[in-house]
Amino acid sequence: MSEVAVSIRGLKKSFGTRTILDGIDLDIYRGEIMYIIGKSGSGKSVTLKHITALLRPDEGEVRIHGKNIFEMDDKELIEVRKKMGVLFQMAALFDSLTVFENVAFLLRRFTKDDEDTITKKVRERLRLVGLSHVEHLKPADLSGGMQKRVGLARAIALNPEIVLYDEPTTGVDPILAAAVDDLILKLNHELGVTSIVISHDMESVFRVADRVAMLYDGQFRLIGTPDDFRNSQDPVIRQFVEGSAKGPIPIL
């Protein structure tokens, strides 16, 4: 097996009396596309926020390339985060900055590139996500789908080794959803990144994922290939894969 990029061990998190993550373990290998699925509120986003150290766990650890991110000081964390790109669900573009400034954010802050080089790199990143002639616009002038692409261009500006996607196909039309899937594959192949995708879009899972982990009741119910999920006899998995309202998973 290839090298482990992200390793989650015994991760526990509660908010008040609600336990969201009840000791989860997961290894994500370098270069693979890992989908974390589950119904709304099952803790997918909370898991992602732990991998990016936006939240601190009650117990457990997340190791990125072998180092526990919760034991790092500010400096080490900054170095790790430079190697990670995150696409937020609503893109979370800086609305006071233009598209160009958003994508150039990391380049301006962490490289000594001159303006010409930055301009070249920003255009190249935007082209990679299929956008051109939008550099001077503000995020508010863009459609939701375009915002997501700009968000992705911003996330990959510094050639990260790991890219995390928070529900990339939620709230976009089917054609754009397919385009986003293609983008995830393309980045994975062209830049060789490790991809972690939070999703509940099963079509996207079967189209893109190398492996899938399903969160249910604060635990991973199944970690396996898309085929494992297709062939699973577990009624919980069956219900989720088939998208049925009837089954063991409570709707509310």
Place this chain on the structure above:
Amino acid sequence: MIRYFHRLGEATLSLLESIGSFTIFTVQTIRWIFARPFDVRALLYQLQEVGVKSIPVGTISSFFIGMVMALQLGVSMEKIIQGVSSFMGGGIALALTRELAPVLTAVLLAGRVGSSMAAEVGTMKVTEQIDALSTLATNPVHYLSVPRFLAAVISLPLITVMAIVLGIIGGSIISYVRLDIPFNQYFETARSFLKPEDLISGVTKTFFFGAEIALISCFTGFRAQGGAEGVGQATIQAVVYSFMMIIISDYFITYIYQLFGF
């Protein structure tokens, strides 16, 4: 009955928690001032927003405060002791320098700048832009709080000095027009009443006011949650707490200054 004690306990805990978090936030902001990269562009932008754009509000208001003081003081003093209004310049200069201009400017800035800081940072919080900053290897306190803090701490004393000057001029015009006090007499008494320590006392305390406004407003913004309503709440809190802190701390700072002879 027990329910009330329960609520009282909860309120106390939440207050203590807020004070603790605010203290940590203050320490973090001050610590991050000295961290690289030093964002000159953001600081200049904030100086423009917080400082330059507040000059009209600060100076015009102070100009009218000087005028209304001349009107009130002059007319009521003359009723009691004839001729006492010849000391008008000194009275107005002293009151403006030590107390009125610093507090008035701070309160105006809290309204104008504090609200916008809280709303801006709060909106960034609820739209995940602050999380995005973190994942872009950028400490949100460093990026958002530090330039606003520095801009407020630099701008407020400067605007206060302008406010003092404009207020004294405003007072001189009304003293001349309504009370026939010649300009040279007005400015002569102002000069002889006013000591350097008055200016030091008045202007230096605005450093603290500026720090309070920026820290409270950024802090409430960072704690905003739950969409538009949360941003509204954060904005209200920023303005109300800034007002209160300015006035409460004004007393204590003045008290401490007086112990040292200012």
